[in-house]
Amino acid sequence: MALSRRLLPLFLRRGAPAVRALSTAAAPAAAVASEEEEESITVKGVRISGRPLYMDMQATTPVDPRVLDAMLPFYLSRYGNPHSRTHLYGWESDAAVEAARASVASLVGADPREIFFTSGATECNNIAVKGVMRFYRDRRRHVITTQTEHKCVLDSCRYLQQEGFEVTYLPVRSDGLVDLAQLEDAIRPDTGLVSVMAVNNEIGVVQPLEEIGRICKEKGVPFHTDAAQALGKIPIDVNRMGIGLMSLSGHKIYGPKGVGALYLRRRPRIRVEPQMSGGGQERGIRSGTVPTPLVVGFGAACEIAAQEMDYDHRRVSALQQRLLDGIRAQVDEVVINGSMEHRYPGNLNLSFAYVEGESLLMGLKEVAVSSGSACTSASLEPSYVLRALGVEEDMAHTSIRFGIGRFTTEEEVDRAIELTVRQVKKLRDMSPLYEMAKAGIDLKSIEWSQH
Amino acid sequence: MMLRVAGRRLLGAASGVGGGEAAPAVAAAGAASRGYHERVVDHYNNPRNVGSFDKDDADVGTGIVGAPSCGDVMKLQIRVDEGSGRIVDARFKTFGCGSAIASSSVASEWVKGKQMEEVVAIKNTEIAKHLSLPPVKLHCSMLAEDAIKAAVKDYEAKKGKLAKADE
Numbered sequence: 001m002a003l004s005r006r007l008l009p010l011f012l013r014r015g016a017p018a019v020r021a022l023s024t025a026a027a028p029a030a031a032v033a034s035e036e037e038e039e040s041i042t043v044k045g046v047r048i049s050g051r052p053l054y055m056d057m058q059a060t061t062p063v064d065p066r067v068l069d070a071m072l073p074f075y076l077s078r079y080g081n082p083h084s085r086t087h088l089y090g091w092e093s094d095a096a097v098e099a100a101r102a103s104v105a106s107l108v109g110a111d112p113r114e115i116f117f118t119s120g121a122t123e124c125n126n127i128a129v130k131g132v133m134r135f136y137r138d139r140r141r142h143v144i145t146t147q148t149e150h151k152c153v154l155d156s157c158r159y160l161q162q163e164g165f166e167v168t169y170l171p172v173r174s175d176g177l178v179d180l181a182q183l184e185d186a187i188r189p190d191t192g193l194v195s196v197m198a199v200n201n202e203i204g205v206v207q208p209l210e211e212i213g214r215i216c217k218e219k220g221v222p223f224h225t226d227a228a229q230a231l232g233k234i235p236i237d238v239n240r241m242g243i244g245l246m247s248l249s250g251h252k253i254y255g256p257k258g259v260g261a262l263y264l265r266r267r268p269r270i271r272v273e274p275q276m277s278g279g280g281q282e283r284g285i286r287s288g289t290v291p292t293p294l295v296v297g298f299g300a301a302c303e304i305a306a307q308e309m310d311y312d313h314r315r316v317s318a319l320q321q322r323l324l325d326g327i328r329a330q331v332d333e334v335v336i337n338g339s340m341e342h343r344y345p346g347n348l349n350l351s352f353a354y355v356e357g358e359s360l361l362m363g364l365k366e367v368a369v370s371s372g373s374a375c376t377s378a379s380l381e382p383s384y385v386l387r388a389l390g391v392e393e394d395m396a397h398t399s400i401r402f403g404i405g406r407f408t409t410e411e412e413v414d415r416a417i418e419l420t421v422r423q424v425k426k427l428r429d430m431s432p433l434y435e436m437a438k439a440g441i442d443l444k445s446i447e448w449s450q451h
Numbered sequence: 452m453m454l455r456v457a458g459r460r461l462l463g464a465a466s467g468v469g470g471g472e473a474a475p476a477v478a479a480a481g482a483a484s485r486g487y488h489e490r491v492v493d494h495y496n497n498p499r500n501v502g503s504f505d506k507d508d509a510d511v512g513t514g515i516v517g518a519p520s521c522g523d524v525m526k527l528q529i530r531v532d533e534g535s536g537r538i539v540d541a542r543f544k545t546f547g548c549g550s551a552i553a554s555s556s557v558a559s560e561w562v563k564g565k566q567m568e569e570v571v572a573i574k575n576t577e578i579a580k581h582l583s584l585p586p587v588k589l590h591c592s593m594l595a596e597d598a599i600k601a602a603v604k605d606y607e608a609k610k611g612k613l614a615k616a617d618e
Contacts, residue, residue, distance in 0.1 A: 393520035397520075430501050430544055432515065433519060443519060
């Protein structure tokens, strides 16, 4: 706790000079932090003073200082391999891994023996989707998923298709939610897995897990959910929700990067074919040395999330409202992508009509956000998630995802509002589409020269 | 598809001019890894000639190219001195990425004070080179070239119509 109080200002307030005197361990870090603050930073050719404020919590979150405190001893003094059976170093690491397993399990209402540590949610999704289908390949040839899943689920499904499995990619409604009747109709006698993500990474909508779980239970099909964006943010209970397999990630809940966990139901038992051959760690599901410090950090992050979920949720909801109200008060034609009712409030995905997303991001270099406009990548195609919602391509090009988290402050939200409003207004003054729309021209009536 | 076309056009231009083009191509690749070229940032932060003329004015030519679904729409307007055929002023409005805004800003600067025959000879590769656009952004400069041509064409069509009306 003493360490925590010392580190807290360093990590959250970015190094007041006083920190330097406190401990030798913290000194170099503090020096780096203050040097960074003195100079302006050039990002992608854009010069800004100081570091941008961070609003990309769906991409990753900072490590909670309390999590780091829990991890550090396992780097510096208790560095044993948890699989070493012959000495204290091994025993203490093993005990720490098991304690972390219990923390993760308790956050989702599972038995610790149902939790398997992996490198992250992508690996979990691969093990779950490919592993289940391969294990039951003789009787089960069909997978159901949705069009708005994370790429690692979609890509695993595509891989299965190449192996001869059939995949149904369910469309979603315009609010981003899966249609339950459609899901039920899609289930066949040979369906081996239904994979629907809990909270969408791009638009933050929360799928009706309990109802999906009930349908799957009735039909006798395992239900897998990618809960990387949901863990610690919405209450999850694997029994109440009828979840058979679940993918979890450490770095989305203020834990370290490079660690995740797969939940695999024991009763009725769901089995998977492992991907990794090796020493048989994690009950043979995932061979390879369990990274004790990362796992301990993940466990600590889950413990904190269990204690603070209600508080965080209230705070994040208030900040989301503040952000939305602040922007809407000054800018018209702002559209929220995805259901507002069934949504994790830490995700606010907005489209600003008549403004292009990448140019908006370019002017928002002081705010670290993400855009649904894939112009930021090389493909020039707008986000497949927004298109699955039926968002018009031009509106998909203008979307910005604001991510709010545990450490986001009111000041940061206010600054984000100010910068966003200024930039949208500037770009609209420059937009031929805004000009036409204001002149009463229906943009859809125009025959555009396709390039 | 668009990219492949862009690539071919760039390659065509490079082989046409010869060795001189090779060096800027390398520079552009370097700029891509660093992010935006400083000229792009400059035009984005301080775009030149933003605004609109009345498109119904007899001496104004308007070119609108691109499509909202592609993420780029450019409107370039020129005001032409009827006697000399010289472009006396230009305005643009662009919906698009930073490179598209910069490309149209550059185009609006370059056409000012020039004869119409001169500006239709402006090549997208010149704009791309000036802004060190990376390959994925070449379509922005192509759009700017098209916008210039569309504006000149619009002006000439308008003049032709007026001449006919006079007869």
